[in-house]
Amino acid sequence: MNNKIKFIVGSIVIVLAVVVLAVQGLQEDSTMSYSKSVSELHILGDRAKTLSLKVNGDLKKGSITRNNLDLDFVITEGASELQIHYIGTDPIPDTFNNEMDAEVVVSGRLADNGVFNAERIQAKCASKYEADYSSPGFEEEA
């Protein structure tokens, strides 16, 4: 019995340690990010400026401008738009050009001037793993 208790105590200590690590991990600023769509972001209003965010939207074709290492573009959801300024250092994903139908997820924070400073960009080509061949539009793409 004595050993069983020792073992249980030891286990509880370990479990508590892990829980502490888990909670501590959540406190760190950059770890938790809220996923919002463009329109949801606008609804948040000023509160959005305090959060670490992951915003998803569709790339507005033709909105990409590059200036040396600067990258700016617009993402949309329905009628809502969001101006993005890329401040990260990672290479821009390959699916990212003015021609693509891309779904974009930008991670970063909303600045005071309403522009979103993106530290990371994830872009998914609209039909990467799924071809939409049953729609008549396909022939034009081919």
Place this chain on the structure above:
Amino acid sequence: MSYIAYLIGSGLLLWALIPLFKKDSTWVSMYLENEELEDHKKRVYGNIADLEFDYAMGRLSDKDFKSVRQSFLTEAGRVIEKLEQEASSELRAQIIKDTSVLGKKKPHKKKKNMCPDCGSKNQLEAKFCMKCGKELS
């Protein structure tokens, strides 16, 4: 072209069905009454082997080794004794069953229906011996 596929598919399924129509038998459950004892025996032997290995590798003092080994050997002894009891009681039961059969007609030899009195062969379904009239069981 597609009929080939239907042919192959159906053919294979039919092949799988065949065993259902053959003369069948059941298997006897292999679960040993003493499977638990066998597991226990394997466990103790494994423990002894590990113990000897740990001792050789210098992880145990002489004293520890001797005393733990003794307790394992005792345990192994007990398990083997129990197994032998099981085996001997099984054996005893089997002997009883077999000896009770000796002197009686051996039922599995019913392929040919032999009359126990005159020894002549009879039809399988025969109730009375064709030669001497003895009632067949």
Place this chain on the structure above:
Amino acid sequence: MADLGNILLFFLFPASVFTALTALAAGYTKRRGLLEAARRGAYVAFGVTTLAVLALEYLLVTSDFSIEYVASNTNLALPMFYKVVALWAGHNGSLLLWTWIVTIFSAIVAYQNRHKNNDLMPYVIFVMAATMTFFSILSIFISNPFDTLYQDLGNTLQEYAVPDGRGLNPLLQHPAMVIHPPVLFIGYVGAVVPFAFAIAALITGNLGAGWIHTTRRWALTTWGFLAAGIVLGGKWAYVELGWGGYWAWDPVENASLLPWLTATAYLHSVMIQERKGMLKVWNMTLVIATFLLSIFGTFLTRSGVVSSVHAFANSGLGPAFAIFLTIAALFSVGLLLFRAKDLKPDEEMQSLVSRESSFLFNNLLFLLATIAVLWGTLFPVISELFTGDQITVGPPWFNNIMIPIGLALLLLTGVGPLLAWRHTSAETLKRSFGLPILGSAVFVAILYFSGVKDGWALGSFAISFFVMWTIVFEFVKGARIRSKNSGDQFFKAMYMLSRKNTRRYGGYIIHAAMVVMFIGFTGNAFNSETRAEVGEGDTFELGPYTFYANHIHHAENENYSSETLELEIRKGDRIVTLIKPEKRYYFASEQPSTEVGIYSSMREDIYAVLSGMSNDGQKVIVQVYRNPFVKMVWIGAFILVFGTLFAMLPNLRETKSGKIVQESKGVE
């Protein structure tokens, strides 16, 4: 041919249902005929699925673009090799691959056990057939790779063919990506076998250790293939995705890690059941968990529940998987609870300072790791349910938990073997641990004074040193003892020693592999990077290296066009090597991709990515990373595979006359 394939695939459904039902009937009636019919059913399922797969391959290889799958995943210009492996490039095909492997394993298991385990086999086959049935429903009725292309003409749908296909996603045109799915799937599907046997044991009440022995090699196979699949995925991400790392705690990555964690726990806790008759219920739980997590992993990848760069687009299979998982979970747990009273432990733990306790802590840590990764992966879903906000946790959260757990586990791999079963005396502790601890302390001191200040890195190197020492000690001391007893020369003694107990020594090799991989992981603490815009002739620096842009080069072939930077790496006066990061644009799929330029040495990787062109098109923007010890991860993985194979070898045994003989089952 498409019709042929479609019909043959369709036969899988009746075949698997037939197999399941006859198997169940065989279990209930114990009739040999029924069991034989069930076995044949498994063979038939394998047969028709194989033929269906061959049919699909034919369509891919002949570029039949009337089939949607062929048109989505290949094009005329695609090299033949990739046309063949496009079998698993897209969702429908990869699901068919999964299904095929289930039928293969079912057939093998049925065949392997045709003369034994009659009590268990009906239910084993039943479980495998039930799984097969589920996947066949998905493959036939929901995500059928043989679907043809249709055109909507208003009133009717007409079949048609496109002149050329969309081609293979360029990210997938890489050797590591080619073998990653099959390897990973073998790992996933392998989990079904021990699960099936466990369920059979629970149903029949044959709760002895027999089912564990029979499935030992299957469990090891699953574990090894999962590990290899995970590393291959990491290698691919490193080389193809171009962000400089190999693991991002992405939901799909985590999905493959989860069953591996529980499988590792199982491989260890099984030894406790073997030696102490403890943890019987726990072992059952782990086997069930590994199976459920494997299915869950496939579910996560395909359902779009958690968004990820990897995930296949939402394919509508989510609900089906959820139902299957729920039924399987309820059924297994219910069975386990029903039989729990017959799974009482035979012995108790006697001391905290024993091998048992180190195994128990090992399992506790793996359990916590599994929960943590599961929690983090599902956090967006959970948080949305409870707060309305979808919140994602990133790598820092995972690393915060997993690094300490990983290091604790690594430490245990060194401590465990040094402890005795039942109890280890203080004297032994001093003797066994004294030198290794001293050695590690000295090693760490040397590192510290050479400039390594990062606490976690020092801890990691200390533990690595300690564990490696204990492993080498096991081999050397064991060989010496044997050499003395048998007269064998030292290395022969080491070989014979290992071959006589492949599980133990294979396990040590795997632990050594983990140490090597951990050294690789620790390298991340020392990563550095830089970024520069260069034209031909420009230079820049990172650490002790100077980079010289030798040449910028444009090329084109029928598959893609490319932009290549020839980057010379110099150290002082010496030219180290030339690397060629490249950016490609694939015509058929209209997708760009990055080819990373890597110079990999034992000490570090120099890793260059082209992130873009300057506005005037004369210069390229290149990102260069210095990643220490990455090669260790890949080398460690190779050693791991070797160790796994070694552990599967049957033990050699010496007969009384001194002859060496191979045992048919290697367990000790």
